[in-house]
Amino acid sequence: MLWPVTVMGALVGGLGGALPGALLGAVVGHALDRYWQLRRWRDLPIRLAELRTGPADFERVLFLCLGRLAKASGRVSQVHLQLARDLMQLYRLDEAACLRAMHDFNQGKTAADLRPLVRALRKREPARAAELLDSCWRMAVVPGQLSDEVRTLLADWAAEAGLAQSEQQRMHQRHQRTQAPPRSRSAVPRQDALRRAASLLKVDLADSPEVIKRAYRRQLSLHHPDKLAARGAGNVEQGNAGERIRQIQEAYELLRRHKGFR
Structure with missing residues (x-):
């Protein structure tokens, strides 16, 4: 196990105060490693992104993105809100978590750039990045047509989540079929x-x-x-x-x- 801030603290402290400085820097750095739960160098960029944008846990990123998509569609409708409520039930959020999700959804409407959070989520929970984009596509197809802004947001987030264009197309087609009215066909x-x-x-x-x-x-x-x-x-x-x-x-x-x- 390599504590990144411990190492950095020791190096910086050593430059400024030789051995005593290195020891002091290592102690302070180790305290920060423990507080931020950093055990590998790859954890450090995630934590730095979260310090800038807030925690990148799955539910928070999801509802921020959903709120941003709903607003980018032109107008947040009851259908958008119902889908958000459905997803709260889907993930079995308790009352406190639902209130946080509603707050994140409303905050997401005016969010400037959510790409750092999507990137941090992918690094933290890579298996859930595709799950995030799938729910985003569900929200995106609600109005029936995708605005240019919605398409740009989805493309940017998919790039951060590591999704190929073909996978995005499958998500789009799947949720379009779900939203489409039933057609006459063989039973x-x-x-x-x-x-x-x-x-x-x-x-x-x-x-x-x-x-x-x-x-x-x-x-x-x-x-x-x-x-x-x-x-x-x-x-x-x-x-x-x-x-x-x-x-x-x-x-x-x-x-x-x-x-x-x-």
Whole structure:
């Protein structure tokens, strides 16, 4: 383990006061390392970014970005607000966390540049960067058309999150299909999709909305990156967590619309 600020403090202190200065600098630096929870050099840029912009935890960055997208669409509508509330339920935020999320959503409307926070989130929780952008695309397609400002924001954040253009296109197309009104088509493919969605959530198509909601939350919890890490999952499984969560979300949306509940 290499404490970065400890090393820097020792070097700076040594330049100014030889051995006593180096010792004093190391002590002060070590205290800062412990306070900021810095254990590797790569942790330092993340902490510096957070000092400039605030903490880069997932929920904070998510709702800041959602608020920015809603405002960039031209007008924050009830549909935007409902989606934000749906995501609060999705992540099972308690009352205090919901209040923070609402504050972040409103603060995000006037946020100047959220790229440093997205970058810091990717470094802190790389498996959740794609999950962030997927929720952003859900918010972006709500008005039906993407403004130039919305497209620019999504492109900038995707670059910071390390998402390829092809992955962005898949997100766009998936959420456009979810928002689009139903079209006349054969019932067989739709039934197949419903059965696949039910299988993914481990429910039956005849189950009640309450059962489906509980199963949905259970599957999200099982595949949450933090839970996977706690269970000792490998890097590959943790890296696939974002894609699995998107599949679970898409399955739930399909069943929710089919059953007609919120």
